[in-house]
Amino acid sequence: MEQLINWLANILENTSWWGLPADVSAAVIVWSVYGFILALVVAPMAMIVLTWLERKIIARIQDRIGPNRAGPFGLLQAVADAIKMLTKEDTTPAGADRVPFNIGPGLAAVAAILIYAVIPVAPGIVGTDLNIGIFYIVAVGSFGVLGILMAGWSSNNKYALLGAFRAVSQLVSYEIPMVLSLITIAVVAGSMSTVTIVDKQSWVNGGWYLIAMPVTFLLFFLSSVAEVGRSPFDLLEADSEIVAGFHVEYSGLKFGLFMIAEYVHALAVAALTATLFLGGWHGPFVTQLTASSPVAGAILGHIYFLLKVGVIVFILMWFRGTLPRFRIDQLLDFGWKFMTPVALLNLLVTAFVVKLFQPGVSTGMGYAISAGPLASFGGVGQTIALLIANLLVAFLVSLAVRAFARRSKAQALRAVAAVEN
Amino acid sequence: MAEQIVFFIFTILVLGGGIGIISTKNLYYSALFLSMTLSGMAGYFVLLNAGFLAAVQVVVYVGAIAILILFAIMLSRRMMTSSEPQTNRQTWLAAIVSPLLFIAILVLVLQVNWPVSSAAPTGDALILLGMSFLGSYVIPFEVISVLLLVALVGAIILARDTHTDTGREQ
Amino acid sequence: MTAIPLSWWVSVATALFVIGLYATLTRKNAIAVLIGLELMLNSANINFVAFNRYTTPNQVGGQIFAVFVIAIAAAEAAVALAIIIATYRRSATVDVEDIDSMKF
Amino acid sequence: MQNPYIFVGILVLAALLLPVVGLGVAWFLRPHKPNPFKQSTYECGIEPIGDAWVQFKVSYYIYALVFVVFDVESVFLFPWAVAYNFLPLYALLEVIIFVAILFFALVYAWRKDALKWI
Structure with a gap:
């Protein structure tokens, strides 16, 4: 971003005929352009491309061809769908609370788009490098929950309200393991800034967090899939159970906005996973290339980043094509009684390991922190130690789950025996 | 501006x-x-x-x-x-008292010449926050967790439907 | 950051406090009373953070207090709403004037 | 470097533009022929019975309750995580106590069947 700003700032500064007030700097203009492109081009494109891709991939999984009439490979199918959504009549149910009914979908879409502000796509190219980066993502997600609740409540429909209640229960339940795994990352990276987190994943600093923390990765990925409400956690719109959840009564583009929100959010989760665990734009030659030519480095970084995002998006669709849906009680049990305790344990174990590799620092608060006993092993040593610790956590958890399963099975058998006697 | x-x-x-x-x-x-x-x-x-x-x-x-x-x-x-008014009998009194209180507080507060410092913030406030939470404010930090525990226990006891436990739910 | 004088923040905080007070005093509905309380807590937070920013910009004492206030507000809201739900279940009302069986 | 939040503000404005422009365009493109049947709420084809705003069970509220407690906890853990490298070893101990108390809260909710879907 810095190089891009400087480059564009040079162009912009020579154009005094812009007639803008002096305190509006070039950087603000560049940011605005970037932001508007992000919101008005990337978001609808994400929806159009992803729906097409999803239908194609799921069709292949189910041994079908998928959309193939409109345009080459059915590529225009999604465009046709978008046009259809624009031209459909928009009904508002009688007795609905009109204002919240109309704000709800917009709020959900805005909340999904806002996530992109902190995702670094290439060296130096990021919307804004907030020092609270990953916490900002959690905060923005809260607005989506509010939008869903508004939509469900205002529709004056029993299914919509039930769907909204279910959706909110699910979203808040899975927010906890997601937040805890984000804290785990913040402990290891020593920062919440997404840019710093990507920097820490260079091979010099110890490599991808996927290698160092597979358990954290699973916790984060599964809970974010639940946050987006995609299969197998797609109870929010379980068509066969609560017709379509909180957006039953929506039609036309308002329905489309919910779809945009879902796909934009899914893409954001993929991008976030790539950023936090797959090293973001890191890849062979990016750093060297950036040193010599920032633009080429940025392009290469984009390519690596999009490849990683593509892999995650494919996994998301693979999930949808193959996994059956959870039942609501199973879903909430899985979130609260499995993910949350594991995330808490994982956080403490990770923090302990990180302390062992702590570099010596002077805090400026009147005391200094001496280096940890294993600090000399550096980033790679920490990665290996974290991996071992994570595998240990996974092993302990599997033991606990097995004991728990055995106990509940014995209980069930006893209950059956009691009935038979 | x-x-x-x-x-x-x-x-x-x-x-x-x-x-x-x-x-x-x-x-x-x-x-x-x-x-x-x-x-x-x-x-x-x-x-x-x-x-x-x-x-x-x-x-x-x-x-x-x-x-x-x-x-x-x-x-x-x-x-x-219910279509009843959502306000109680104190409304008129409150409508008089509240603006008066607003003016009174403002008059009082704006008289004081606060020692405003023009120094720009330095350092990462986030790290400072973390260090303060586990430094000078470590007791409140721990007490908050107890408070949250107590709040959760109390709220669960209050909010749970006692009828369901005894199976008297219709 | 001198574009906004401290007095603006104080005025807004006072206004919000008075609005919260008015809501708390006049509303019959217990949940609306709680909403008024949240407004008053928020107005206190504006003051905490604004004075922190304007008088001691290199420390975070005010921000820490604000975080504690928010945490306590969350605990308070959880318990208060649980009480309201329990009362509603018992006597089918959330009108603070009707919930008076402990007055005697 | 300017305030990094300026971009967030810009993005909010841009993102707001998406629904506003989209719905505005759709307003001109789409037909407007409301009738009572279209506007009735959907209930699997039968006539809707009663108000949708019926009362729901309290277990939804209890999940939200447990969430609030853990949400507030996470708020305190984020600054700790960032400052972790600048904190002595006892900070880890303090946080273990902090987390243990809240883990106890989770266990309590679990044992009391508050986390059970009825």
Whole structure:
């Protein structure tokens, strides 16, 4: 971003005929352009491309061809769908609370788009490098929950309200393991800034967090899939159970906005996973290339980043094509009684390991922190130690789950025996 | 200048939400206006260089407390259909006292010449926050966790339907 | 950051406090009373953070207090709403004037 | 470097533009022929019975309750995580106590069947 700003700032500064007030700097203009492109081009494109891709991939999984009439490979199918959504009549149910009914979908879409502000796509190219980066993502997600609740409540429909209640229960339940795994990352990276987190994943600093923390990765990925409400956690719109959840009564583009929100959010989760665990734009030659030519480095970084995002998006669709849906009680049990305790344990174990590799620092608060006993092993040593610790956590958890399963099975058998006697 | 414009926008959110809360009869709208006020507050915190606090505001207030209030409203829906006025007998008294109090506080507070420091913030406030939580404020930090535990226990005991336990639910 | 004088923040905080007070005093509905309380807590937070920013910009004492206030507000809201739900279940009302059986 | 939150503000404006422009365009393109049947709420084809705003059970509220407690906890853990490298070893101990108390809260909710879907 810095190089891009400087480059564009040079162009912009020579154009005094812009007639803008002096305190509006070039950087603000560049940011605005970037932001508007992000919101008005990337978001609808994400929806159009992803729906097409999803239908194609799921069709292949189910041994079908998928959309193939409109345009080459059915590529225009999604465009046709978008046009259809624009031209459909928009009904508002009688007795609905009109204002919240109309704000709800917009709020959900805005909340999904806002996530992109902190995702670094290439060296130096990021919307804004907030020092609270990953916490900002959690905060923005809260607005989506509010939008869903508004939509469900205002529709004056029993299914919509039930769907909204279910959706909110699910979203808040899975927010906890997601937040805890984000804290785990913040402990290891020593920062919440997404840019710093990507920097820490260079091979010099110890490599991808996927290698160092597979358990954290699973916790984060599964809970974010639940946050987006995609299969197998797609109870929010379980068509066969609560017709379509909180957006039953929506039609036309308002329905489309919910779809945009879902796909934009899914893409954001993929991008976030790539950023936090797959090293973001890191890849062979990016750093060297950036040193010599920032633009080429940025392009290469984009390519690596999009490849990683593509892999995650494919996994998301693979999930949808193959996994059956959870039942609501199973879903909430899985979130609260499995993910949350594991995330808490994982956080403490990770923090302990990180302390062992702590570099010596002077805090400026009147005391200094001496280096940890294993600090000399550096980033790679920490990665290996974290991996071992994570595998240990996974092993302990599997033991606990097995004991728990055995106990509940014995209980069930006893209950059956009691009935038979 | 730009900052002042942003301040006014957030003020419209905050005070507009507040006025909405006291003027609407519909409790559901009050809760939505509350979320509006709380979002505006987050904007204030950003203006005051407290980005972390802004995120806390949104996560805890909009993401948790407002949701909790909306849930509670939906759970006790029946009384919202009553067409009675939503205000009690003290309304006129309160309508007189509140503006007077507002003026009194303002007159008092604005007389004081606060020792404003013009120093720009240095260092990462976030690290400072973390160090303070586990440094000078470590006792409140631990007490908060006990408080949350007690609140959870109390709220679960209160909110649980005691009828379900004894199987008397219709 | 001198574009906004401290007095503006104080005025807004006072206004929000008075609005919250008015809501608390006049509303019959217990949940609306709680919403008024949240407004008053928020107005206190504006003051905490604004004074922190304007008088001691290199410390975070005010922000820490604000975080604690938010945490306590969350605990308070959880318990208060649970009480309201329990009362509603028992006596089918959330009108603070009707909940008076402990007055005698 | 300017305030990094300016971009967030810009993005909010841009993102707001998406629904506003989209719905505005759709307003001109779409037909407007409302009738009572279209506007009735959907209930699997039968006539809707009663108000949708019926009362729901309290277990939804209890999930939200447990969430609030853990949400507030996470707020305190984020600054700790960032400052972790600048904190002495006892900070880890303090946080273990902090987390243990809240883990106890989770266990309590679990044992009391508050986390059970009925």
